Amino acid sequence: MTAQPAKSTRSDRRHWGRGAYSGREALLALAFLVPAVILVGLLMYYPMILAFVESLYETSFLNPEPEFIGLQNYRDMLQDGGFWQVVRNSLFWTIGVVLFQNVIGMAVAILFNQDLPFRGLSRTLVLLPWVLPGIVAAILWRFMYDPQLGLINSILISLGLVDKSIPWLAQPSTAMLAVIIAAVWKGFPFSTVIYLAALQIVDEEQLEAAQIDGANAVQRFRYVSIPAMVHIIFLNLLLTTIFTFNYFDMIWVTTKGGPINRTHIFPTTIFQIGFGEFRFGEAAAYGVVAVLLLAGLAVLYILQLRTGDDRI
Amino acid sequence: MKPRSRQRLRRVVLIALQMLVLIIVLIPFFWMFSVSLKPANEPFAIPARLWPDNPTIENYKTAFQPEFRRYFLNSAIISLATIVISISVGLLAAYSFSRFQIRGFGFLLVAIILAQMFPVATIIIPIFKMVREAGLLNTYFGLIIAYITITLPVSIWMLLGFIGNIPPDLEESAMIDGASRFQAFWKVVVPLARPGIVATAVWIVVVTWQEFMFALAFTQTREMRTVSVGMNDYIGQYGIRYGELMASSVMFSIPIVVVFFILQRQFVAGLTAGATKG
Numbered sequence: 001m002t003a004q005p006a007k008s009t010r011s012d013r014r015h016w017g018r019g020a021y022s023g024r025e026a027l028l029a030l031a032f033l034v035p036a037v038i039l040v041g042l043l044m045y046y047p048m049i050l051a052f053v054e055s056l057y058e059t060s061f062l063n064p065e066p067e068f069i070g071l072q073n074y075r076d077m078l079q080d081g082g083f084w085q086v087v088r089n090s091l092f093w094t095i096g097v098v099l100f101q102n103v104i105g106m107a108v109a110i111l112f113n114q115d116l117p118f119r120g121l122s123r124t125l126v127l128l129p130w131v132l133p134g135i136v137a138a139i140l141w142r143f144m145y146d147p148q149l150g151l152i153n154s155i156l157i158s159l160g161l162v163d164k165s166i167p168w169l170a171q172p173s174t175a176m177l178a179v180i181i182a183a184v185w186k187g188f189p190f191s192t193v194i195y196l197a198a199l200q201i202v203d204e205e206q207l208e209a210a211q212i213d214g215a216n217a218v219q220r221f222r223y224v225s226i227p228a229m230v231h232i233i234f235l236n237l238l239l240t241t242i243f244t245f246n247y248f249d250m251i252w253v254t255t256k257g258g259p260i261n262r263t264h265i266f267p268t269t270i271f272q273i274g275f276g277e278f279r280f281g282e283a284a285a286y287g288v289v290a291v292l293l294l295a296g297l298a299v300l301y302i303l304q305l306r307t308g309d310d311r312i
Numbered sequence: 313m314k315p316r317s318r319q320r321l322r323r324v325v326l327i328a329l330q331m332l333v334l335i336i337v338l339i340p341f342f343w344m345f346s347v348s349l350k351p352a353n354e355p356f357a358i359p360a361r362l363w364p365d366n367p368t369i370e371n372y373k374t375a376f377q378p379e380f381r382r383y384f385l386n387s388a389i390i391s392l393a394t395i396v397i398s399i400s401v402g403l404l405a406a407y408s409f410s411r412f413q414i415r416g417f418g419f420l421l422v423a424i425i426l427a428q429m430f431p432v433a434t435i436i437i438p439i440f441k442m443v444r445e446a447g448l449l450n451t452y453f454g455l456i457i458a459y460i461t462i463t464l465p466v467s468i469w470m471l472l473g474f475i476g477n478i479p480p481d482l483e484e485s486a487m488i489d490g491a492s493r494f495q496a497f498w499k500v501v502v503p504l505a506r507p508g509i510v511a512t513a514v515w516i517v518v519v520t521w522q523e524f525m526f527a528l529a530f531t532q533t534r535e536m537r538t539v540s541v542g543m544n545d546y547i548g549q550y551g552i553r554y555g556e557l558m559a560s561s562v563m564f565s566i567p568i569v570v571v572f573f574i575l576q577r578q579f580v581a582g583l584t585a586g587a588t589k590g
Binding site for chain 2 (some may be wrong): 003030037044108127140196267270298
């Protein structure tokens with residue numbers, strides 16, 4: 001998703017007049033920033049404030065004129081079992097996808113870091129699911145899970161693992177697991193690419209030294225590789241957590257939050273309440289809770305970048 | 313076991329694992345392609361056959377109707393406009409952040425980076441209302457505005473990484489030779505930042521080409537649909553005609569996969585540049 005800028009040391013910036021600029025220079029510096037600041041302010045911060053305001057109003061399809069109701073939307077939400085179901089689902093979904101995506105991503109990165117035939121080609125091919133449009137991935141997996149036509153049931157039956165087709169996406173007990181697997185397939189390549197890059201910065205000599213001292217592969221990974229990569233691992237965990245929490249396409253296209261709300265997470269719920277039922281105030285209240293849930297992670301992200309870069 | 317045969321065993325196991333990973337990654341693609349070539353009655357064979365007995369391109373012909381071509385055009389226009397705006401605004405901002413240390417810039421930069429953490433689902437309703445009030449619902453411009461919210465903060469962040477690596481001496485010499493600051497930026501920095509611009513543009517096209525939630529909410533007529541929403545419509549519309557659906561999936565995916573393969577080196581380098589240096 002994002003790349004983080006390379007470190008530029010303070011000294012090479014000092015080169016430019018030690019922070020003292022002529023009036024024209026400073027004006028130009030500001031002029032360069034104006035479009036970005038206006039766009040980010042107008043299109044992100046202002047709507048964010050509007051979402052808070054909106055959550056204090058009630059609008060419905062029958063009553064499109066917003067009516068101020070204070071915190072009523074939040075009170076209703078907290079008393080509604082559906083809200084807690086969404087919180088539970090979101091936690092389950094986010095932790096499940098992030099965990100598997102990163103563990104598998106790391107394992108594949110280690111594997112593809114070995115001297116193997118067609119290594120370059122393999123590294124490129126493995127990225128395909130990530131490049132595949134989200135909607136196509138979702139439709140494809142919906143098809144894969146189809147009880148009549150799906151490849152997954154066909155394979156399981158022909159291997160003799162199950163004796164009749166399982167409606168993976170339609171039964172409450174398996175739906176969440178099914179969407180998590182699909183999302184991991186789509187997302188692990190991103191982690192693999194990042195971890196492959198991270199493995200390149202692990203010091204070869206340290207690894208050799210550890211090997212001479214008798215450390216086995218697991219110990220070398222634990223005590224040499226992981227400490228070298230810890231910054232990247234942490235950043236990647238944060239990014240994939242935020243991305244997964246906000247991931248809409250897969251669930252909307254495969255289950256629409258069903259069966260019986262078993263897979264409704266924050267984005268699908270907000271979309272459903274807002275654009276399906278036109279209850280903007282309630283949808284906004286869900287949105288505000290989503291922001292609050294992510295706020296801690298966002299702060300961690302900023303702090304982490306600060307330690308990695310002296311620029312900000 | 314002797315060390316050498318152990319080595320060989322290890323290698324065999326690793327190659328087997330490599331094959332397994334590739335099979336798991338590629339099987340859904342293979343199946344998508346296979347079903348797209350199946351004649352209308354064949355996807356319904358149970359158990360599913362891996363390859364059609366009588367491959368046909370009939371599904372592609374049916375799927376590639378004027379409507380679908382229109383979706384393609386819409387997606388292309390919107391992606392391109394989003395790239396142009398995000399990159400030009402992003403370049404200026406990244407340059408300013410990278411070269412000037414003015415009080416308050418640090419705060420602004422954090423505010424912009426923070427913006428990329430916002431849940432899109434939270435701001436979609438206010439943006440929807442803003443766009444509606446401006447009369448831009450169901451226009452290209454409405455969706456372009458929406459996409460800028462996703463792409464601009466990341467563009468600034470990615471470009472900052474590349475511009476930060478360009479030595480300021482180069483502009484300084486240009487300016488000593490009489491170039492203005494803007495000329496130095498335009499003629500020296502921008503060309504040198506080209507790999508970064510390409511990587512950022514690829515990221516933007518990967519994101520906007522397939523964006524679904526905004527497009528679903530902001531387009532109301534057939535003519536304004538993007539491919540992703542058009543594809544979603546296909547599911548209900550034809551009672552899931554999987555052959556055609558998979559044919560359109562293949563056609564929808566090919567442009568982005570081709571762009572990606574041509575530029576993947578630069579793109580992966582861009583994606584990971586910061587991660588490893590951070």
